[in-house]
Amino acid sequence: MNSLSPWALLAGTDLAKAEKPLFSIDYQNFLFQVFMTIDSLWISTTLPGKILCNFRCAYSPGGFTVSDEHTSESGITLILNTVYGRQTVAILVDTQKPVPVLRYITTLKPKADLVIPYWPKDMLFTAQTRISENSTGKIHASQWGTRTGFIYMSPTRPKAAPLLYLQNLSAISAYCEQTETSLGDTVGGEWPELGFSLPASKKPLKAGKEVTISDAFIAFGTVIPKTEAEVMTCYLDLLARIYLLMPLPDTQYKPWPEILQNGLKDLTESPGCWSQVAGHKYFNAYVSDYDTPPEIMVQLAILLPLLDYVEWSGTKLEVMQTIKEGLPDFYNEKLGTIMRWLPAAEDKLKGEEEQKMPMVMDSWYLHHPLLNLSRLALKGDKIAKALFLNSLPFAIRVARHFKYIWPVFYKMDTLEVIKAETAEGKGGEKDVAGLYAHVMLQAFELTKERKYLTEAEHAAKTLKGYGFDIFYQANNTAFSAGALLRLFKITGNKDYLGLSYMCLASIFRNTQLWDCNYGYGKNFPKFFALYPLNDAPYTAAYEEQEVFCAIHDYLKHAEGVEILPSVKLLLAEFIRYVVDRSVYYYPPMLPPDMLEEDPKTGEVDPKLWIALEDLQDGWLKSGTVGQEVYGAGNAFGILPRHYLRIPGRDFMVYVDYPIADLNAVKGKPVSFSVLGSSELECRMMLVKTGRSKIPEIEISINGQKHPAKGKKVTGGNQEFKIPGDCSINLKFT
Structure with a gap:
């Protein structure tokens, strides 16, 4: 028998007595009935298989009186009077698609200043009698x-x-703003008593001021999954189904060409970004962090986005040569591999953290630089190719030693495990196997030697069974998703496609599909933000930027593959919101009073266009970790992927969705494909690059002329709304 709270026991007893529903809808073996009990308003939902899930959409310890109600074919709205105020509940069942979605919105308008010390969970599984008897279930993720x-x-x-x-x-x-509470860890519970509960107030709600206290969506699957892959794809499909019904925040165009120039100037000219060792200049990991030796990951994490920008713009950047000149010094001839820390400066390591010791490797840190070196090698860089190929035997030896299941930290010279697990019973860095597979596929592409493909498959097969726990670090999980998709395309083995979806599902499980509009959170958007680690309390610029680029790469590899419609939708929307909100990692975009004055590492300069590592919950200051130089790739990743240069024209075409099949020839119409879902819209803009006015434009969408004219916006630019998943043809006069 499950343990139950007094509220759950009372609810079950009261529900069992309820006879006549206030409202009901029967849809494809789902029955939704609204009941009033002594202290709650419930939506009792009968699922196929005759299990009951009950949703408490209103609660009052003293009970309710109904003062008004309105019904329609799809729902009911009730106005409930209580001893402490008025609650308004709107209940809607969306039946526009085979997967039904229940939504209920509850507002509270207190009669007097009101303190809420406790609020019960809003979901309770019961027997058919509605009594809280024994039932079991599995929580896959929360x-x-x-x-x-x-x-x-x-x-x-x-x-x-x-x-x-x-x-x-x-x-x-608005509730949190008044009560000075956070929405962290407000949804959860233990079976069968689950869901959301209001955080206990620190300050009272003001009398007469209405606030929303619940806005819940529930999407119901129709097929019982038989495999891990089916569990993950069902999650993606249900998430996309709800996403289409959610109130999505507006986005605003950000002038990324100007932002990039600000960041490039500060990156190259600010003394706090650089250190010098043995005659070479290296980027610091954090602004003014001179105590930590240079890291190869940091140098390459900046170099590769710069390369993207240079290839797009046709310009030259001296800073790239500065970075490249220092790379060979990270190679250890004795071990036959690149090192994390610059060997010439390892004596700076003081051991204040487990990994800050000579010869200690964080498992993902070996493979991430190898991945970036392979990208340079595939573009013809001979030094990068030598460093990459010469380091591969060591990487393979480590992989085989650990049987493709990596610990957190190990000694490079002895392979002794320094830290086996992220936490007791949680295992090591699970997604490193996917990152390693990505590195091996790069080696296979570069050399055509099949042994590397075999290594990639050995590593990929160890990922089975992890489910949502695959996620250790966001960028590594995204690289894993791409590698698994490539393996599917090469081998035709559908298991790899299922594992790819598993990685993507775990990424979306670690996002924030809400805006923190309380405290400092009112100063920056955070909808669809991605957390860097599975237990990180903040979102981070570097990991978001790398996942952004990895998803663009994923969509390129997905050409010719029938990937899930839900995946197309969610990936495109993630990208759209990254382009919208990434600028708020830069301190000049934020009020100085919300920036941490004493960060963990280095300094935070409010005027410097170098990204903060962390954006926190609304009641906490941001930049507590530091200002990360290696997050400088932000703008350099966005500009080449979202601004289309038009030969012979004084303007660019900007699209905030991912695109493909670009055809832009001087004097000819411009054409491209917009990815994502046709059920949503994205922004297209004509952005001036010179003094000339933007010419008249004729737009065709999927071969049909588009009658809408562009909206003129700041700077003489023009803005259009276009659907996702379409072909665009632009003809200029």
Whole structure:
């Protein structure tokens, strides 16, 4: 028998007595009925398999009186009077698609200043009698910290298809602003008593001021998954189904060409970004961090985005040669591999952290630089090719030693494990196997030697069974997704495609599908932000930028592959919001009073266009870790992927969705494909680069002329709304 709270026991008893529903909808073996009990308003939902899931959409310890109600074919709205104020509840069942979605929105208008010390969870599984008897279920994933407020679960006794509960926490921000509370860890619980509960107030709600206290979406699966891959794809499909119904925040165009120039100037000219060792200049990891030796990951994490920009713009940057000149000094001849720390400066390491010791390697740190070296090698860089190929035997030896299951830290000279697990019972860095597979596929592409493909497959097969736990670090998980998609294309083995979806599902599980509009959070958007680690309390510029680029790469490899419509939708939307909000990692875009004055590493300069490592929950200051120089790739990754240069024209075409099949020839119409989903729109702009006016334009979408004229915006630019998943043809006069 499951342990239950007094509120759950009372709810079950009261629900069992409820007879006549206030409202009901029967849809494809789902029955939704609204009942009033002594202290709650419930939506009792009968799932296929006859299991009952009950959703508490209103609660009052003293009970309610109904003062008004309105019904329609798809829902009911009730106005409920309580001793402490008025609650308004709107209930809607969306039946426009085979997967039904239940939504309920509840607002509270207190009669007097009101303190809320406790609020019960809003979901309770019961027997058919509605009594809280024994039932079992599996929680596949749920909210951690300030990520999306969700639970993805499957009833197992009785057995039923999964369901996804998602609380639109953006709507609760006004409550948090008044009560000085956070929405972190507000969705969760233990079976069978789950869901959202209001955080206990530190300050009272003001009398007469209405606030939203719940905005819940529940999408119900229709098929019981039989495999791990089916569990993950069901999550992606249910998430996309809810996403289309959510109130999505608006985005604003950001002038990335100007932002890039600001960042390039500060990156190259600010003394705090550089150190000098043995006659070579190296980038610091953090602004004014002179105590930590240079790291090869940092140098390459800056170099590769710069290369993207140079290839797009046709310009030359001296800083790239400066970086390249220092790379060979990271190679250890005795071990036959590149090192994390610059060997000539390892004596700076003081051991204040486990990995800050000579010869200690963080598992992903070996493979990430190799991946970037392979990208340079494939572009013809001979020095990078030599460093990459010469380091591969060591990387393979390490992989085989650990049987493709990497610890967190190990000694490079002895392979002694320094730290085996991220936490007790959690295992090591699980997604490193996918990152290693990516490196091996790069080696296979460069050399055509099949042994590297074999290594990639050995590593990929160890990822089975991890589910959402595959995620150790966001960029590595994204690289893993791409590698697994490539393996599917090479081998035709559908297991790899399923594992690729597993990686993507774990990435979306670690995003924040809500805006933190309380405290300092009012100063910057955070919708669809991605957390760098599975237990990180903040979002980070570097990992988001790398995932952004990795997803663009994923979509290129997906050409010719019928990937899930939900994946197309979610990937494109993630990209759209990254382009919108990444500028707020730069301190000049934020009020100085929300920046940490004493960061963990180096200094934070409020005037410097170098990204903060961390954006925190609304009640916390940001930049607590430091200002990360290696996050400088932000703008350099966005500009080449979202601005289309038009030969012979004084303007560029900007699209905030990913695109493909670009055809831009001087004097000819411009054509390209917009990716994503046709169910959503994205922004296209004509952005001036000179003094000339933007000419008249004729737009065709999927071969049909588009009648809408562009909206004139600041600077003489023009803006258009276009659908996702379409072909665009632009004819200029």
